[in-house]
Every structure is written in structure tokens, then in C-alpha cells.
Amino acid sequence: MTDITPENYVAEARKGIKDQVLQKALADLQLRFGLGTAIAYQSLPEGPDLRLKAHEIRMNAIENLDVILQKLSDTIQQNGGHVFFAKDGQAAIDYCLAIARKHNVKTVVKGKSMVTEEIGLNRALMSAGIDVAETDLGEFIVQLAGEHPSHIIAPAVHKTRNEIGKLFSEKLDIPFITDPPQLTQAARKALRAKFLAADMGTSGCNLACAETGHIATVSNEGNIRMSTTLPKVHVAFMGMERVAARLDDIEILIRLLCRAAAAQKMATYVSYIGGPRYSDQVDGPDEFHLVILDNGRSRILADKEFREMLYCIRCAACLNVCPVYGKIGGHSYGFAYSGPVGAVVTPLLVGINRAKDLCLGETLCGACQDACPVNIDIPRMLLALRAKLAEGDPAWNVRPANKTEAAVYRTWSWIIRNRTAYDFILRLGAIGQKILPQKDGMIHWLPPPMNGWTGSRDIRPLAAQSFIKRWRKGI
């Protein structure tokens, strides 16, 4: 995703809520995966508390990230692979383009990867005159339509079979069909040709294993295996946090990842890739490159309040239970990461003020933490972001987001520490509220600057007498 638009959150959310197709798709998705994942955790032999163990594993990895990445780099290179540490998206893109030029690459097949969405790899490759094909069916549909994915693992959840049928008939030059198996077959055929012709394959990395020097990729379709097996060069991209020290850590994390992402015990394909083809092997890439990306992550790492966000393994389980995501959909979040994870990560990556609505929009209900395979305390970090927006924080270049709100709270804080003023204001309020429009015993409009509160909900009127007064009278 190269268009970063978290500023449009409110407008996009409004659009999403009115979109009947999206509403049904999101409700179905949440029912299926949200519930499915909860059941899948229950059926773990170790019980759902395995999530706490996984939290510990992720914490250990992040606390020792420098040592673990050093080990990963060493083991990958021992296996004959190349490792590139990219401080930002541009460095990662430049490295990939240099490899593409070296091998005279004309076409690239892409396995699904959020981190390449984050840095806008597609657009960069296409500007260099390289044909890029997304190969995950959902991503393929979204790419054909010229849109962005709206869910981490179900990118085309917002599209109907009719829309897809129309799209395929236009872009793939086939008759109009709407049957999902037939549509899938059409995409299978079109992409098979791409896989066989491609000079380069790219992929993400669900988790890397430092001690053995492998990246683990997970998919149900087989597109990632195709992209990493058939072309002569494989370039994998990973956020620097997506690494585990040991194989036994991977064992626990992969089991939780499959349950969290799609309520599966095991995804159809899990590949551990560690280096290029050996000389006596028939297939596999001749070159293997791993790009390890910072792109703002070390800044998150340096802040103990947000370091926990780097435990995230991008499974999308939090999207599948979030009441806000379930209504507004993924496009509202305006960046590669949507839902609760996006509400924390996006402000930290693109600017807290710029993406302020994302963390203000969540409900703090805690469903995301319960669904998280590594038990990340997302609500705590949403609150921390809101605190920064309220008070400002030079360390993150945050300006107080709402001056009126800040002034109201400053005044309020003075009032409640001053008995006379407090009693006076309450009396004034009790009298003043009589002229406000009421319905069913609730006030449903307040004058500015308080109208933000009543814009979407009613407020209870002040009691005729304060509690203190009633107490003095013996209630």
C-alpha cells in the first residue's frame, strides 16, 4: 500500500457502515473465524493458556532481538542465502530493484506479504517496468480491481461473486461467471501461466527461526510455495521482529498462528525455507535473499510502553473479533494494517497525530487481547496513545490533538478541586439543562463544545439534588 490515508478514517468508516454488502461479509467473517479461533484455542492440548507461554517466547525474542537477528543472518548465510538489513522501506525497495536488474527480471510473482504492502513494493517494481502479479487469490482480485486489501488474511472479503465475475470477464477476457469454484479455476489458470513465466518470486515471512536459518511461510492456496519454488530468484521480506530463537519456539508459535489466523490446526502448507537450491537439486531458486526491515520498528522497540506491539505475528485474529473493525471494515484504517493491530501500529509507524482517529475509534473492550495468540495487551497501548494525544509528547512529536478538549478538562480539573465552584456549576447545570431537548429522560443534544458527546449518544441529565445534599438530609 503506497497510499497512506488514515486521515480519512471517519469518512471511510461512514461509507463502510452504509455498505450492506460489506456489513454482511464482515458479520459472516467474524462469526466464522472469531468463534472458530476461540474453539480452536480451547482444543489445544495445553489449553488456551499456551497463549501466555507464547507471549513469553515473543518477549524473550524481542528482548534479545539483536543477538537473535545476528544469529539468523549467520545461519542464513551459512546456508548460502543473502541477508540484507534495510533501515527503511526505500532501502528494501532499492535492494530488491538491484537484484531484479542484475537478473534482468521482467515478471515477478508475489506471495502474500503485509510488509511489502507497508513499503509499497508493487508500485516501485511496476514503475521500474516490471510486471508484478499478486498470487494469493484475494490479493489477485484486489490487484485486478486496483484496490487495497481490506483484511490481513481475507483481502477481498468486501467483494461479491458478481463483482469478481465482472472483473474477471473484463480483465481475464473470459465469459461472465459467478460460481466460486469456476472463478477460482479461472484465476488458477491465469496465475499458473504467471508462475511458470516469472523470473523472480517474492514472499513475506511468517516467522524466521534463527538457530536453523529458515523462514517459515504459511498458506492454504500453495501460491507461496509456487512463488518460492519456480522462479530462479526468491526475495523474502520480513519485519525485523518476526523471528524466534529456536525450533521449539516455532513449534508453539506456528500451532497458535494457524489457529488464530483461520481456526485451523495446521495450514495446508507450511514451508521452512533456508537458502538457495543445492547444486544436485532439480528445482528451487538459484538465489535466496532475505530482507530484514526496520522502517520505524526500532523506535517502537526503544519505547517500553509500546515494545509489546512487536510481539505481534500478524495473524488477524484481533480483526475477527473487533466490534469496530466488524462494522467499518479494513479500508477505513488507511494503511496495510487494519483492526486493533492497525490502530496501534499505524500511528506508531506513520505518525500519532496523523493516524489519531484509529486509536480513538476503538472501544477498549479487550476482545482483541483475548483473541491474540500471543496475548498482547492492545487496549493498554490504545490508552497510552490516547494519553499522548491528550497531553502531547515531544519524544514522538505528538501535539495535543484537541485543544478544546484539553481546555475543557483543565477547567473541569480545577472545578472538581474547588467545592464552591463545583456546587455552583452543578446547580447551574441542573437549571440550565431544562432548556435542552430531552427524550425518554435523556438529553440528546448539548451545545458546543460538548456536542461531540451527544453527536452519537445521549447523556443522562443531572439529578435534581446532589448526593451530598441528599446525604446530609439523611437520604
Add this chain to the structure above:
Amino acid sequence: MEKSGQIEFLNNIRTALGHPPDLQRDMDLFHYGITDQERAILEKIQQRTGEERQQLLGQLIEMAMPINLNVIPLPDTASATTAIVDLVRQKKPEWGDKKRVVTWRHPLIDRLNLGQALAESGVPVSVAELDDGAFQQSSLNDQRADLRAQIVGAYIGVTSADFCMADTATLVLRARSGQARSVSLVPSIHVAVIKLEQIVADLKELFAILKWDPEAQKEGLTNCMTFISGPSKTADIEATMVHGAHGPKEVYIYVV
């Protein structure tokens, strides 16, 4: 490449974490021995009785059902050959109309004598293996291109596997010479023939073997270890489950 970039990158992380630059912290992270639990797992696998193996097979069949993976126990390799010949007769190719089968070079698969068994029906069987003598780059490239065309042209790929996990109905394949990855991926139907002893209980057993069994340790994970749990699938169009997104549409495991 870019050694200095790596040093700066990692120093940056170290600073962010607040660790002193010269501290050695990798000792217990990567230097450790086998745990009692892992030793117990290895012993359990070694001492597994025939009856326990049958139980694992039962579990494998049960777990395979919901993911549309066909697990078929057979008495011997001869019956596996018959089963594959039957499959070739029943199934039509997905692309084009020519039937072709591609297989691994593997002791168990060699014993099936598929080339001979399918010669009668005129279905060619190729083995995806490089010649020993093909050291020259040009002939190697030709051979690889040729083998690739054979794999792409085949509609059934026959492999064995290193292990099979009963708990999740998962085949575990490590890439080797003569055991190409694409044989289990590109053809429309994937057939794996394995021995009963290759079935392990779960991921814990598998990783205990990979880490501590001397035989498995030698090879490690290889440059590509793949788990396959059933046929390729997608639910990206209106959440409707469809098999055969990119990988095989059908997967058969014959256990002999």
C-alpha cells in the same frame, strides 16, 4: 553484502533495547542440550509397538477426513502400484489431454515400478532427477529445463515423505537431490506413498527427532522442508471453500 549496514542496524536495536554494546547474551539462547521431556519423546517413538502405530494410523485417517485428504492403508507396495494405476485410469488430466506421471527418485517409490506398470496403458512416467554426469553448467541447465517441462506436463506427482504427523494429517517433505519440491506442488494430483513407521504423533515429536535424532540431525531441515496438510484450498470468494487454488486439487496418502 553491506556488512556495515548490518552492524549499524543491529547496534541500533541494541541501543533501543538499552543493552551495553559488548555484552555477550547468546550463551543460553543457542547453547543448550536435550531436555528430559525431549528424551522421553524420542524413547517413546523408538519403543512404539505395532499396535500403537496402528492407532496413529487410525488417528491420521480421522484427522485427514475433514480436510479432504485421502489416507488409504495398503498391505504392500504391490497394492500401492495397483492403486496408482487405478488412479491414473480414473482421473483425467486438468490441462491438455495427455496423461503423464512424474515421480521422485526414492527407494520406496522405485520399488513401485510405476514405469513398467503404466507402460501398458501408454502413460509415460518420468523421474525428476538430474544425471550424475551433468556437471557442466550448460547441460545442467538443459536438463533442469527438460525436467521442469516434464513436471509441468504431468498431472499426477508421486512422492514419498520423511514423516507424517497424525495429529494434523501433515506430510513432511525435505528437499533433496532427486526429490524435487515441485512434484508435490505443480501436478493436479499429489500421491504420497509412505511406510507405517514414518507416522509420528505431532509437531513436538517431529521437532524432537529433527533436533536430536543423530540421523535426522545430519541433514537438518535442508534448504526446504514443507508441511502438506491436504489439497490446496481457498475461501477468498465469498468465503466459499474451493479446492485447488494453486497447488494440487487432490492428495492421496498410501500407507504401506
